[in-house]
Amino acid sequence: DAGVTQSPTHLIKTRGQQVTLRCSPKSGHDTVSWYQQALGQGPQFIFQYYEEEERQRGNFPDRFSGHQFPNYSSELNVNALLLGDSALYLCASSLTGGTGELFFGEGSRLTVL
Amino acid sequence: AQTVTQSQPEMSVQEAETVTLxxxxxxxxxxxxxxxxxxxPSRQMILVIRQEAYKQQNxxxxxxxxxxxxxxxxxxxxxxxxxxxxxxxYFCAYRYYGGATNKLIFGTGTLLAVQP
Structure with missing residues (x-):
């Protein structure tokens, strides 16, 4: 049973560029959440997707956008990258109507130079 | 707004001993x-334990x-x-039971070292 998989694991971008991060949820899960974890901090909720719609959004600017596909996989896009966007981006999946337990991937480490 | 606070940035414990975060x-x-x-270090967040607020038993x-x-x-x-x-x-996290989503609010974490 494959868990949550994320790609790429590491990437380096320069300021002003755009990045796309990808997530495949755990088998059987239909909901995907994205979190940003800055160095030495706890994860911060970016947004959650269910039925291809953004269900809730945290305190992040519009430069952060997402998408969920019919197979429940998801993408996180960040435009006009800033140095402060350097962080570990975690994807978590869950099953709506279940216990709500989140299963996390290993994250994508983004460095903005 | 809900907040979670972890006041111990780092803790250390000897192998076989008990520690409280x-x-x-x-x-x-x-x-x-x-x-x-x-x-x-592998970065994957793993659930250790969960508590429902309505339950008195730990x-x-x-x-x-x-x-x-x-x-x-x-x-x-x-x-x-x-x-x-x-x-x-180790991160402590909170989730509102009746919310539209299962969004978690995390603390800043406690780094636990285990000494052999």
């Missing part, structure tokens, strides 16, 4: 969940147990018989 939270809600997650999972004090808004994690594999970053 502290967490306090602030919420005006009465129905919620509390969690402890472990994040080893949750236990093998060597891991919690001390849940609802009135004091305190939720500490006790690790008994510490093992080298317990070394990791």
């Amino acid at each position: 502290s967490c306090t939270y602030d919420t005006s809600e009465s129905d919620y969940y509390l969690f402890w997650y472990k994040q080893p 949750a236990t999972e093998n060597r891991f147990s919690v001390n849940f004090q609802k009135a004091a808004k305190s939720f500490s994690l006790k690790i008994s018989d510490s093992q080298l594999g317990d070394a990791a970053m």
